[in-house]
Amino acid sequence: MLLYIIIMISGLLFMPGLTAEKAKQSAWIAIALASLPGFLCLWIVWKLGKRFPKNTLPEYTEIILGKALGKVVGGAYILFFLMVNILSVCEFSKFLTVSFMPQTPPIAFNAILVLIGAYAASKGIEVIARAAQFIFPLFVISLLLPLISVLPAVKVGKLLPFLEGGILPVIWGSVPSIIVYGEIIVLAVLLPMVNKPEEVKHKGAFALLAAAIFLSAGMMFTLMIFGPNLSGELLFPFWFLSKYIEFSSYLQRVEGIIALLWMVGIIIKIAVLYYLVCFATAKTLDLKSYKPVVYPMALVYIPAATFLFRNMTEFRQFLELYWPYLGFIFELVLPSILLFVAVIRKKQRSVSR
Amino acid sequence: MFKKLLKSALGFSVKKGSGKTTSQPVEKRPLSADYDNNLQTLRQVFDQCFDILFREFFINADMPLRAFIVYVTGLTNHEMVNDHLLKSIMQETANLPSFVHLSKANVQQVIQERLINLDETSTTTDLIELVQKVLEGNTVLILDGSSTAIIAGVRGIESRAIDEPDSEPGVRGPKDGFVEALNTNMSLIRRRIKTSRLKAETFETGLLTKTQLAVCYIKGIANDKVVQEVKQRIGRINVDSVLSGNQIEELIMDEAFSLFPLVQYTERPDKAAASLLEGRIVILVDNSPMPLIVPVTFISLLQAAEDYYNNAVFATSVRLLRFVALNIALLLPALTVAAFSFHQELLPTALISTVAGARQGLPLPIVLEILMIEFAFELLREAGVRLPKTIGQAISTVGGLVIGQAAVNAGLVSPISVIVVATTAIASFTIPNYAAGTALRILRFVLIILAGFLGGVGIISGLMVILFHLCSLRSFGIPYLSPIAPLSPGDLKDTMVRAPWWAMLRRPWMSVSNEPVRQDPDQGPQKPGKGGQTP
Numbered sequence: 001m002l003l004y005i006i007i008m009i010s011g012l013l014f015m016p017g018l019t020a021e022k023a024k025q026s027a028w029i030a031i032a033l034a035s036l037p038g039f040l041c042l043w044i045v046w047k048l049g050k051r052f053p054k055n056t057l058p059e060y061t062e063i064i065l066g067k068a069l070g071k072v073v074g075g076a077y078i079l080f081f082l083m084v085n086i087l088s089v090c091e092f093s094k095f096l097t098v099s100f101m102p103q104t105p106p107i108a109f110n111a112i113l114v115l116i117g118a119y120a121a122s123k124g125i126e127v128i129a130r131a132a133q134f135i136f137p138l139f140v141i142s143l144l145l146p147l148i149s150v151l152p153a154v155k156v157g158k159l160l161p162f163l164e165g166g167i168l169p170v171i172w173g174s175v176p177s178i179i180v181y182g183e184i185i186v187l188a189v190l191l192p193m194v195n196k197p198e199e200v201k202h203k204g205a206f207a208l209l210a211a212a213i214f215l216s217a218g219m220m221f222t223l224m225i226f227g228p229n230l231s232g233e234l235l236f237p238f239w240f241l242s243k244y245i246e247f248s249s250y251l252q253r254v255e256g257i258i259a260l261l262w263m264v265g266i267i268i269k270i271a272v273l274y275y276l277v278c279f280a281t282a283k284t285l286d287l288k289s290y291k292p293v294v295y296p297m298a299l300v301y302i303p304a305a306t307f308l309f310r311n312m313t314e315f316r317q318f319l320e321l322y323w324p325y326l327g328f329i330f331e332l333v334l335p336s337i338l339l340f341v342a343v344i345r346k347k348q349r350s351v352s353r
Numbered sequence: 354m355f356k357k358l359l360k361s362a363l364g365f366s367v368k369k370g371s372g373k374t375t376s377q378p379v380e381k382r383p384l385s386a387d388y389d390n391n392l393q394t395l396r397q398v399f400d401q402c403f404d405i406l407f408r409e410f411f412i413n414a415d416m417p418l419r420a421f422i423v424y425v426t427g428l429t430n431h432e433m434v435n436d437h438l439l440k441s442i443m444q445e446t447a448n449l450p451s452f453v454h455l456s457k458a459n460v461q462q463v464i465q466e467r468l469i470n471l472d473e474t475s476t477t478t479d480l481i482e483l484v485q486k487v488l489e490g491n492t493v494l495i496l497d498g499s500s501t502a503i504i505a506g507v508r509g510i511e512s513r514a515i516d517e518p519d520s521e522p523g524v525r526g527p528k529d530g531f532v533e534a535l536n537t538n539m540s541l542i543r544r545r546i547k548t549s550r551l552k553a554e555t556f557e558t559g560l561l562t563k564t565q566l567a568v569c570y571i572k573g574i575a576n577d578k579v580v581q582e583v584k585q586r587i588g589r590i591n592v593d594s595v596l597s598g599n600q601i602e603e604l605i606m607d608e609a610f611s612l613f614p615l616v617q618y619t620e621r622p623d624k625a626a627a628s629l630l631e632g633r634i635v636i637l638v639d640n641s642p643m644p645l646i647v648p649v650t651f652i653s654l655l656q657a658a659e660d661y662y663n664n665a666v667f668a669t670s671v672r673l674l675r676f677v678a679l680n681i682a683l684l685l686p687a688l689t690v691a692a693f694s695f696h697q698e699l700l701p702t703a704l705i706s707t708v709a710g711a712r713q714g715l716p717l718p719i720v721l722e723i724l725m726i727e728f729a730f731e732l733l734r735e736a737g738v739r740l741p742k743t744i745g746q747a748i749s750t751v752g753g754l755v756i757g758q759a760a761v762n763a764g765l766v767s768p769i770s771v772i773v774v775a776t777t778a779i780a781s782f783t784i785p786n787y788a789a790g791t792a793l794r795i796l797r798f799v800l801i802i803l804a805g806f807l808g809g810v811g812i813i814s815g816l817m818v819i820l821f822h823l824c825s826l827r828s829f830g831i832p833y834l835s836p837i838a839p840l841s842p843g844d845l846k847d848t849m850v851r852a853p854w855w856a857m858l859r860r861p862w863m864s865v866s867n868e869p870v871r872q873d874p875d876q877g878p879q880k881p882g883k884g885g886q887t888p
Contacts, residue, residue: 096810108807113816118819123825130824131817131836263813271821 011190040206044339073334074284078277082300083326085273089113089305092266110305114269114298120271121278122294128271135264142261143214147221274301382480388497395423395495398484405487412442412496418460419497428490430509433471438492438505441468461499473506485563510534513642515541518620520787525662530620535565541622542569542637546629550574551636556587559595566601567637571727575632579829583634583647596735598641605647612795614788615828617646617653624658648828655679657785675783682793683783686723687800687812690772693719695808712766720805722766726774727798729756734778 093109163288278293384391392407399405406466409421420442424434442464465474477483484504487493490508515537518530531538539553554567566587570580602616619625619645625635626647636645654674662669692700693708700707700708717725733752740748757771777797784790796819803811826833 022523087867104807109810116814116817116821120821123821127825131820134824134834135818224450257809260809260813263810266816289560305697311444 039205044336047339071284073338077334079282079286080326081273081277081280085117085270085277086301086304088270088273089268089301091119092263096263107302107306113267114274114301114305116267117274117301118294118298120267121275122291125272125275125279128268128275131271132268135268138261139265142258142265145219146258165204167242248255266346355863374776383478384480384483384495384500384502386498386500388421388495391495392421394480395484399423399487410439410443412460412464418495422492422494423487424492424507425487425490428508428510429492430760431683433507433509434492434505437471438469438494438507441470442494443826445881461496461503464494464496465503469503469505471505471507474500475504475506477504478494478502488563490511512537521619521621521624521658521785523621523657523659523662526624526658527621529622531622531625531637531642531644533640533642535567535637537801538622538642538644539567539569540633540638542626542629545622546571551629556584558587558590558592558601560591560593562594562596564595566595569629569635569637571629571632574630575634579648580634582829583636587636591848596640598636598638598643598645601636601638602645611822611875612792612828613651613823613826613833614654615647615649615826615833617649617786618643618788619646621658642682648831650828650831651823651833654784654786654789673850675785678780678783679793682777682784682790682866683797684800686727686773686778686797686811687804687815689769690801691804691808691812708769710768711769714764715767716765718768718805719767720801722770723774723801724798726757726760726766726770727777727801729776730774731794746785758784826880 089110093106093113096106097106097110120131274294274297278291278297281293281297282289385394392409404426405423406426407421407423409419412418412420422434422438461476463475463787477486478501483493492505492507492509494503494505496503512534513532515532517528521530529541531541543551550572551569552572553567556566556568557563558566565662568583568587569582586805587601589605590601592600592604598618600611606615617628619628625644625646629635633649634647636647638644654672655672657675660672663671697705712719715722730845733749737749751773756777760766761771762767781790781793784793796815800812800815803815805811807814823833
């Protein structure tokens with residue numbers, strides 16, 4: 001049941017990300033490359049999950065690092081998930097504001113997204129999983145549709161010259177995307193709740209792969225249509241791509257529908273992350289149930305999303321300069337340390353599992 | 354003491370705040386052996402009930418043994434009482450020569466076992482039970498000197514004849530529908546499923562109405578846990594009166610406040626029988642022609658019995674049509690509002706110019722316009738329910754065409770709104786399940802308002818909330834949106850499409866896995882060459 005959501009989630013975790021991404025030249029390889037650390041992250045999560053089959057992330061940080069330090073790390077993770085969530089909300093509402101409904105104050109969008117996420121989170125992860133399963137086909141269509149319909153306008157020549165500046169710019173360019181893949185870390189918290197844990201490795205890898213393919217393809221298409229320089233300038237390259245869809249003379253400008261389908265995807269993402277935040281909070285604070293935390297969290301979310309970044313430029317600057325490194329720490333570094341420490345203390349820990 | 358007896362006999366036994374279930378044994382009051390005592394007690398219990406009659410007589414000319422019967426005149430089959438009960442006791446006793454020598458203690462037994470030639474008889478020594486049986490339509494015979502009463506099942510309750518179901522008509526397929534009498538309804542199901550594995554257990558609910566419920570299921574196909582759960586929930590019902598299936602529904606439902614129906618109703622025995630064979634449970638309610646079917650999933654709201662009597666391909670297309678109609682019924686007005694208010698770029702140019710021209714000079718923004726027409730339509734619909742059939746037709750024509758046209762001509766609304774609302778209404782009538790239709794109506798309004806505020810974003814938010822709500826619903830443990838989410842691919846053959854019978858090899862997921870395979874795999878139509886016959 002939850003397996004599908006993994007695929008789902010990975011796909012949509014990244015898709016909306018693409019809208020706010022800035023392109024770099026020869027960038028499509030960059031995106032594909034960025035997925036590699038994601039696989040590493042998945043592997044680490046999986047190993048940790050095998051070690052502690054019944055425990056979620058906040059729980060085993062306590063076990064591995066001891067109570068005090070573990071709670072600190074757990075708290076840090078809560079903040080991290082919170083940040084990811086807020087970013088997602090921000091991202092989408094800014095997207096809506098800029099391209100769709102400029103006159104609506106962003107707080108409306110933020111409030112709606114957050115409240116729906118809260119409602120979903122209060123119902124539990126199973127409900128979210130089922131909803132994701134339900135929407136999955138629709139979402140895939142919304143991803144494929146722009147790609148397919150844009151095919152006639154594609155000029156492969158714009159991809160050349162290949163690796164113009166050498167490999168280094170490509171690697172630098174892949175950095176911002178890494179954290180997006182790394183969001184698979186959410187698995188760490190969800191792992192005990194999955195029905196068939198042994199399949200997680202495959203499905204998770206498959207999900208990452210699928211996401212990588214989609215994104216690379218998307219990036220490729222963007223480059224092929226707009227050329228490298230223009231792509232770097234565009235705010236929401238994929239969105240612009242959708243504007244190109246034209247079935248016949250009277251079914252044009254359907255990018256609105258695509259945007260709405262994305263909204264569906266991002267609601268799922270927000271719901272999942274919201275659930276994570278509440279769940280992790282409950283575990284770290286040793287509360288019996290996460291339900292009381294859900295709606296008060298909204299009080300934190302909505303103002304944060306609205307006031308944290310004053311405008312789009314600030315937002316993008318944050319995403320470009322600061323966030324990748326922060327994300328890197330939480331998604332790769334910390335889990336590696338956790339695994340490392342767990343292995344070292346192996347004799348004391350895994351026996352009692 | 355006597356008062357207490359009267360009270361319990363008359364049904365005043367609601368114990369406030371005790372929290373006990375109705376399965377607790379009621380207080381018993383034994384009959385006395387004294388004839389006059391019994392007679393007087395019963396007369397007082399049934400005081401001021403004109404239709405409950407007493408008939409005192411003597412048994413057998415040679416024995417001065419008194420007896421009396423109590424019965425409800427409207428519920429009794431008088432012929433049977435006269436021919437079989439009274440005649441056999443008063444006259445046929447002559448056939449038993451030893452009769453006159455019986456002592457008072459033995460007489461009752463002899464009468465019941467040898468003389469009364471009725472198929473349903475039982476005995477009781479409890480006054481409360483006796484009163485209950487009389488009220489159910491039985492005739493009770495009490496003899497002098499015996500503290501055991503004989504209950505004769507000579508009920509003759511007037512009942513509607515089996516007729517075509519009103520709410521679920523069909524072109525092909527059987528046309529018998531359920532009636533109000535529980536036994537008749539049960540027989541309609543039994544004649545379709547002739548296996549002793551079809552179990553039917555009765556429950557009595559409602560302290561004053563003592564309505565009988567019958568819980569039917571096929572043992573081995575229905576999920577035992579679900580059956581247990583159903584029985585438990587019914588056992589917990591502790592109310593004054595149960596007059597309709599709807600009350601039962603509300604008392605045993607999973608969630609208190611969902612708009613979507615968690616219990617299905619039907620008026621067709623073939624549908625009930627089919628549900629039983631799928632592993633569901635049917636609850637028949639006495640005096641209600643609509644039994645309940647549990648558990649229910651969202652998909653069953655879109656399925657009609659007709660689908661199974663038609664060609665598979667045709668049935669599939671009709672189902673798809675219904676699915677589209679569902680979307681239209683829910684979304685069309687909201688989409689129109691969103692498109693015209695916020696997302697004009699989505700509409701083709703030709704349409705925009707026509708509609709924009711038509712909307713010149715109209716007083717209201719399209720949101721309010723559509724809301725207004727929807728509201729008017731709901732008024733018409735509600736009024737139409739109460740009108741006699743002849744006037745109803747006229748009103749719908751008048752209301753629909755004339756008033757709509759007049760409104761357009763007067764410049765109040767634009768034709769596009771009228772068209773949208775009318776199409777929505779027609780689409781909503783294709784949904785087979787009435788309760789789902791009502792849910793849709795309310796949600797439609799909500800979505801229109803959301804669309805008015807935020808356009809497409811509003812619609813999506815509303816839809817997501819609805820989706821999350823649906824995903825969280827469970828009907829007796831079965832997730833509401835199976836088999837789509839959680840996905841169970843084998844069951845998809847009966848959701849949007851109607852696979853031919855030879856392809857439906859497994860039972861639906863919800864039933865027990867004891868017998869997953871319904872039929873042999875190779876039943877599809879085959880060319881005749883295999884038999885070895887030469888043309």
